[in-house]
Amino acid sequence: MHVVATAGHVDHGKSTLVRALTGMEPDRLEEERRRGLTIELGYAWTSLPSGERLAFVDVPGHERFLATMLAGVGPAPAVMFVVAADEGWMPQSEEHLAALEALGVRHGLLAVTRADLADPGPATAQAAARLARAGLGGVERVAVSGRTGEGLDGLRAVLDRLVARLPAPDPRAPVRVWIDRVFTVRGSGTVVTGTLPAGTVAVGDELALPSGAARVRAVECLKEAVPSVAGVARVALNLRASAAPERGQALVTPGAWTWTDVVDVRIHLVGPAADSGEDGPALPPRLTAHIGSAAAACDVRPLGGPIARLRLGRPLPLHLGDVLLLRDPGHSAAVRVLAGATVLDPRPPALRRRGAAGERAAELAEAAPDARSLLRTHRLLRTADLRAMGCAPEGEPVSGDWHADPAHWIRLRERLPGAVGRYAAEHPLEPGMPVEVARRALGLPDRRLVTSLVAPPLAVHDGRIVTGSGDRAAALPPAVAAAVERLRAELAARPFLAPEAGRLAELGLGPKEVAAAVRTGALLRVAEGVVLPAGADLRAAELLARLPQPFTVSEARRALDSSRRVMVPLLEHLDRRGLTERVDDLRRRCRTPS
Ligand SMILES: Nc1nc2c(ncn2[C@@H]2O[C@H](COP(=O)(O)OP(=O)(O)OP(=O)(O)O)[C@@H](O)[C@H]2O)c(=O)[nH]1
Numbered sequence: 221m222h223v224v225a226t227a228g229h230v231d232h233g234k235s236t237l238v239r240a241l242t243g244m245e246p247d248r249l250e251e252e253r254r255r256g257l258t259i260e261l262g263y264a265w266t267s268l269p270s271g272e273r274l275a276f277v278d279v280p281g282h283e284r285f286l287a288t289m290l291a292g293v294g295p296a297p298a299v300m301f302v303v304a305a306d307e308g309w310m311p312q313s314e315e316h317l318a319a320l321e322a323l324g325v326r327h328g329l330l331a332v333t334r335a336d337l338a339d340p341g342p343a344t345a346q347a348a349a350r351l352a353r354a355g356l357g358g359v360e361r362v363a364v365s366g367r368t369g370e371g372l373d374g375l376r377a378v379l380d381r382l383v384a385r386l387p388a389p390d391p392r393a394p395v396r397v398w399i400d401r402v403f404t405v406r407g408s409g410t411v412v413t414g415t416l417p418a419g420t421v422a423v424g425d426e427l428a429l430p431s432g433a434a435r436v437r438a439v440e441c442l443k444e445a446v447p448s449v450a451g452v453a454r455v456a457l458n459l460r461a462s463a464a465p466e467r468g469q470a471l472v473t474p475g476a477w478t479w480t481d482v483v484d485v486r487i488h489l490v491g492p493a494a495d496s497g498e499d500g501p502a503l504p505p506r507l508t509a510h511i512g513s514a515a516a517a518c519d520v521r522p523l524g525g526p527i528a529r530l531r532l533g534r535p536l537p538l539h540l541g542d543v544l545l546l547r548d549p550g551h552s553a554a555v556r557v558l559a560g561a562t563v564l565d566p567r568p569p570a571l572r573r574r575g576a577a578g579e580r581a582a583e584l585a586e587a588a589p590d591a592r593s594l595l596r597t598h599r600l601l602r603t604a605d606l607r608a609m610g611c612a613p614e615g616e617p618v619s620g621d622w623h624a625d626p627a628h629w630i631r632l633r634e635r636l637p638g639a640v641g642r643y644a645a646e647h648p649l650e651p652g653m654p655v656e657v658a659r660r661a662l663g664l665p666d667r668r669l670v671t672s673l674v675a676p677p678l679a680v681h682d683g684r685i686v687t688g689s690g691d692r693a694a695a696l697p698p699a700v701a702a703a704v705e706r707l708r709a710e711l712a713a714r715p716f717l718a719p720e721a722g723r724l725a726e727l728g729l730g731p732k733e734v735a736a737a738v739r740t741g742a743l744l745r746v747a748e749g750v751v752l753p754a755g756a757d758l759r760a761a762e763l764l765a766r767l768p769q770p771f772t773v774s775e776a777r778r779a780l781d782s783s784r785r786v787m788v789p790l791l792e793h794l795d796r797r798g799l800t801e802r803v804d805d806l807r808r809r810c811r812t813p814s
Pocket residue numbers: 228229230231232233234235236237256257258259279280281282333334335336337364365366367368
């Protein structure tokens with residue numbers, strides 16, 4: 221099915237035309253019929269000659285109901301612009317056209333109605349010229365009368381050609397239904413209606429409202445219950461929600477949108493505002509932003525040129541490329557619609573430094589609404605972030621589900637070896653830079669990114685980034701190497717008499733230095749505080765093998781000319797290495813290594 225919204229000056233015959241086309245009454249309220257005026261959005265539908273089904277969202281033309289008009293036009297992909305032949309172009313014609321231009325509506329038709337009252341020629345020419353200026357120059361025109369039915373068949377043919385040209389929406393797109401009506405049905409709870417522009421809603425789906433989750437209990441499309449419906453469609457959804465949904469809220473696929481109250485946008489002035497403006501947006505600082513059926517207070521901060529930052533009165537679920545309509549809420553001039561604002565970044569960075577606004581504007585001036593532009597700003601984004609911001613990731617992730625701006629990734633790759641080198645210089649006793657420290661040094665959000673940046677000659681070993689040169693003993697700082705040499709010299713006579721802790725410290729071998737020397741293989745630590753020159757364990761096993769087997773700790777101690785303090789942990793170390801083994805509580809024997 222297709223959805224077309226009406227537009228046009230008050231009383232020009234929009235509702236009459238919808239009624240004539242569909243046989244349905246778009247003005248449902250008693251008050252509307254009494255006053256002969258549309259107040260609320262009206263809904264009616266029909267089948268076109270081709271068999272395509274078409275639903276109308278009939279909007280009010282009265283200037284007081286502009287917000288309602290915007291709620292109707294916002295989600296509709298095409299418009300039926302109505303101008304009365306006997307009145308011609310009028311102020312709300314101009315205002316509605318400005319709204320269509322701001323929203324970027326590119327599909328529609330011009331119906332010059334009440335053609336039974338006046339020659340439609342002049343009004344058609346006048347309206348066509350205006351539409352052309354607003355980017356709707358290509359639309360077909362048709363003269364009709366809602367009263368006599370003249371021209372209606374032609375209008376139906378025009379509608380058929382219009383809907384045939386509309387782009388087919390993606391049924392797998394994330395759902396966003398801007399709620400335009402809420403009512404309760406006795407016995408079945410809350411029903412919301414709206415236009416589903418794309419994606420699919422099915423019974424049982426869990427969607428999200430600002431107040432929380434909402435389960436779809438039933439789906440209706442043009443008054444028929446259906447198991448599911450794909451956009452474009454008018455839908456009525458029976459919901460089970462924790463809090464009552466409201467008009468102006470959006471019902472969305474969870475996680476698929478960025479709920480945001482700050483966005484960077486490109487401003488596109490429309491109507492009279494465009495004629496008066498120079499090049500930058502001369503907008504008042506406080507406006508109302510409309511999207512879908514939502515209206516939110518909005519502060520405008522110009523960043524430079526057409527780029528501005530909008531701060532919204534409440535968070536809205538937005539995507540890159542969404543268009544917000546900006547309207548002057550207090551202005552009494554004929555046209556209050558001032559601009560369209562295309563979202564270039566739904567999660568913009570804070571602007572702290574002097575000059576940051578100008579830089580940001582320059583950065584966004586050329587930006588296309590795509591993943592590449594977002595990554596240039598955000599540098600690193602996860603797949604889910606990109607999707608929630610409204611774009612499919614391009615290319616392969618650099619690590620896990622992380623995508624990177626290519627230039628940024630190259631810079632990181634270049635920075636990592638320097639950071640590792642500096643760390644090694646500042647921490648000569650450590651075997652390498654902890655990955656977590658590197659993560660912080662590079663300002664990265666995830667350790668996996670660091671790991672992915674590591675390339676030869678760097679390597680990750682035990683949670684540290686090491687230079688893969690292999691000769692790690694060579695990495696021992698000279699002072700420590702010298703201390704190890706002094707220790708060897710001292711132990712030359714009695715190589716198994718490990719020095720006491722105090723002596724180690726005198727030699728310049730504190731716990732850190734010992735750890736480094738052990739790591740490089742210069743020293744052997746058989747127990748906490750018991751340190752011997754490397755290879756002492758193998759030498760001990762050789763000597764012990766010459767003893768009568770099995771032997772006691774005391775016999776071993778005498779054979780190695782050592783002390784009990786050293787001998788007990790040394791023998792346990794030899795047990796662990798499989799060089800000796802216990803025979804009973806007192807004795808051990810040597811094992812021939814297999
Ligand atoms: N003679 C004639 N009168 C028409 C025609 N179309 C509408 N009218 C009359 O014009 C008046 C306004 O028509 P509506 O259809 O309510 O106009 P509207 O554009 O929906 O008005 P709003 O919704 O309030 O903006 C009504 O009195 C209609 O009967 C037409 O083609 N010929």
